Every structure is written in C-alpha cells, then in structure tokens.
Amino acid sequence: MQAASTAAGNPSSLHWAGRAARRIVDDARDQLAAYVGCESGSVVFTSGGTESNNIAIHSVLSSCDPGRVVCTAIEHPAVLKPLEQFADHGFETQRVRPDTNGVVTSGQVIAAINDETRMVCMMLVNNESGAIQPVKQVAEYCRSHGIPMLIDAVQGLGKVALHFLQMDVDFMSLSAHKIGGPKGVGALIVRRGMKAVELAPGGGQERGRRSGTENVPGIAGFAAALGQIDFGAFAPVRDHFEKQLKIAIPEVRIMSEQAQRTANTSLFLLPGMDGETLLMQLDLAGFAVASGSACSSGKRDPSHVLLAMGLNESLARSSIRVSFGPGNTMEDGDALVAALVKSRNRLKGMAGLAV
Numbered sequence: 530m531q532a533a534s535t536a537a538g539n540p541s542s543l544h545w546a547g548r549a550a551r552r553i554v555d556d557a558r559d560q561l562a563a564y565v566g567c568e569s570g571s572v573v574f575t576s577g578g579t580e581s582n583n584i585a586i587h588s589v590l591s592s593c594d595p596g597r598v599v600c601t602a603i604e605h606p607a608v609l610k611p612l613e614q615f616a617d618h619g620f621e622t623q624r625v626r627p628d629t630n631g632v633v634t635s636g637q638v639i640a641a642i643n644d645e646t647r648m649v650c651m652m653l654v655n656n657e658s659g660a661i662q663p664v665k666q667v668a669e670y671c672r673s674h675g676i677p678m679l680i681d682a683v684q685g686l687g688k689v690a691l692h693f694l695q696m697d698v699d700f701m702s703l704s705a706h707k708i709g710g711p712k713g714v715g716a717l718i719v720r721r722g723m724k725a726v727e728l729a730p731g732g733g734q735e736r737g738r739r740s741g742t743e744n745v746p747g748i749a750g751f752a753a754a755l756g757q758i759d760f761g762a763f764a765p766v767r768d769h770f771e772k773q774l775k776i777a778i779p780e781v782r783i784m785s786e787q788a789q790r791t792a793n794t795s796l797f798l799l800p801g802m803d804g805e806t807l808l809m810q811l812d813l814a815g816f817a818v819a820s821g822s823a824c825s826s827g828k829r830d831p832s833h834v835l836l837a838m839g840l841n842e843s844l845a846r847s848s849i850r851v852s853f854g855p856g857n858t859m860e861d862g863d864a865l866v867a868a869l870v871k872s873r874n875r876l877k878g879m880a881g882l883a884v
C-alpha cells in the first residue's frame with residue numbers, strides 16, 4: 530500500500546518520483562536475491578510463476594534444434610502447456626511418472642535424459658500433494674552434462690530451503706502469492722550468462738529480459754512477504770487434522786503421507802464421493818478447500834497428478850486438498866473434520882447408501 534502511494538513514479542523515469550520507484554524495485558530485488566541465494570542481477574520480476582516458467586522454456590527451446598525435454602508427469606500446467614506447444618516444433622517430452630506417494634526418483638529422471646535432451650524441467654514441490662521432489666541430484670547431473678534445467682520452485686519458496694547458486698540450475702520460477710504476497714507478481718531467477726528471451730518485446734525493462742513497466746507495489750509486496758509466514762508451524766495442525774479425519778472416516782486415504790511433504794498441505798481421497806460436490810458443501814459451511822488443483826480450477830477433468838500417481842479416474846475425482854494457513858488452529862481442523870463427516874453422510878444419504 531505504501532509502495533503504491535509513495536512510488537507514483539515509473540521506475541524508468543529519470544525524475545525524483547521515478548527514482549523513488551526504481552529504489553523500491555531495486556531494494557526488493559536485493560531482498561529476494563538474498564532470500565533465495567542468488568545475485569541481484571539474476572532476478573527478473575514477472576507476473577508470476579506461469580510467466581516465469583514460460584520465459585525459461587522459451588529461452589532454451591526457441592534457440593535450439595528439436596530434441597527431447599525431460600520433465601515429471603506431475604508438473605504444473607504452466608510447464609506442461611508450453612512444452613506441448615514445442616511438440617508442434619518437433620520436440621518430444623518425456624514425462625517421468627512418480628510412485629504412488631507422488632515422488633519421482635532422481636535416477637528415473639536421469640535415466641530419461643539422453644544425448645538429444647535439450648532441457649530438464651522439474652518442480653521442487655508438487656502443488657497438489659505437497660510432495661518434495663529430488664531436484665538437487667538431478668541438477669547436479671544436468672550441470673555436469675551441460676543440460677539446461679528449470680526448477681519450478683513456486684510451491685517450495687518459504688517452505689523448503691532454497692539456494693539458487695548452490696542448486697546450480699539455470700532457471701528458477703517463483704510466485705509471490707504462495708507466500709502470502711500479492712497475486713500477479715513473481716520472479717524468474719536466471720543463471721548469470723544464461724540468456725532469457727522476452728515473450729513480449731517492448732521497452733527493454735528488467736535488463737532486456739522482460740519488457741513492461743514494473744509492477745512496483747506488487748514487487749514491494751513480494752519482498753515484504755519473504756519470510757513472513759512460518760510454514761513449518763502448520764505441521765501440528767495438519768497432522769492433528771489428518772489423525773482426526775482417519776478416526777472419523779476410516780476409509781479416507783491420505784495422499785503422499787509416506788513422502789517428505791510440505792507442512793501446510795493435506796491431500797486426501799474419500800472413495801465413492803465426488804470431490805467437487807463435497808467442496809461445494811464445505812463452501813456452504815464456510816470452508817475454502819480445493820478438489821484437484823486450484824490453479825486449473827473450473828475444469829472437470831480429474832487431476833493429472835493423481836492419475837500419474839496411479840489412481841483411476843473415479844478415485845482421482847474423490848480428492849480434496851486442504852491448505853492450512855496463518856491463524857488456523859487445531860479447533861479449525863476439528864471443525865473441518867466434523868463438516869466433512871456431515872457432508873459425506875448427507876451425500877451418502879442422498880445416494881441411498883448406508884451411512
């Protein structure tokens with residue numbers, strides 16, 4: 530808010546108001562760089578994770594001969610969709626499937642890399658299950674073999690220790706709203722010496738890597754949000770919720786429970802139920818939960834992540850995802866369990882099934 534009112538200037542303007550806006554952007558750049566362990570010059574502010582992933586993918590694939598791209602089958606559509614576009618230009622994408630816990634192994638990803646591999650794209654944390662992926666080992670392999678790598682760290686920021694220079698990758702995508710910052714702002718971290726191509730050429734802002742007047746209040750809000758939420762602190766609430774849920778609804782199946790996963794996420798199945806119908810019932814009861822991926826909401830397709838984890842369509846459609854946030858308490862977890870039991874009994878009753 531303060532950035533919006535005090536920095537009325539355009540960061541590209543030379544007058545005092547422009548310089549004030551430029552300072553806000555540069556300070557935010559320094560703060561983000563310090564937070565994720567990169568040089569300030571590596572930070573390119575964008576409109577979010579989607580744009581960052583697209584810039585990284587275009588930067589590599591638009592200037593090389595067609596070949597193979599390796600990614601996981603559980604990437605966000607912001608990676609899968611641009612890769613699909615490159616299929617029209619002769620690129621073949623190898624999607625590595627996870628195990629039933631929603632985790633790929635580094636060995637599987639490395640085994641999918643061949644001499645024709647032009648790029649590897651991997652998410653750090655899955656947005657539906659919260660499962661943490663072994664990006665470090667894959668990054669080491671890619672570095673030693675000179676293969677460009679993008680890490681989609683949108684769901685990892687603030688939740689998993691991140692150090693761009695130590696990870697030694699070429700690109701890393703980030704988004705502010707996943708850490709409580711404003712929506713519609715993010716960043717692409719670009720390795721020094723790696724070229725980032727502009728998707729929308731224009732005035733040459735962000736050192737020619739992303740044109741368009743910078744979103745000054747959004748960028749300031751992104752920097753202000755860094756480190757503000759202790760995501761690890763949600764583990765007791767999430768774990769309590771899952772424990773109570775299993776007692777109340779024994780047939781529930783918690784996904785990625787055996788994997789290393791972020792502490793704020795709970796993804797579970799209620800076999801025989803329709804996740805979207807449950808979601809609407811919970812919505813009426815005041816709970817904001819998701820079924821499948823919020824980023825692709827509005828779609829009726831079952832989650833590609835759950836299908837890749839080996840579920841059939843009917844089970845995949847029975848999923849509910851809960852993200853715990855600041856202020857959520859054990860009592861909130863209990864209230865959600867009670868609401869789930871009520872909704873599930875009502876739906877079973879309507880279907881003429883024994884409760």
Ligand SMILES: Cc1ncc(COP(=O)(O)O)c(C=O)c1O
Pocket residue numbers: 576577578579580605607652654655656681683684703704705713714715824
């Ligand atoms: C893993 C992952 N990548 C990319 C994105 C897209 O980010 P944005 O919404 O900032 O464009 C999301 C959104 O949730 C995500 O979870």
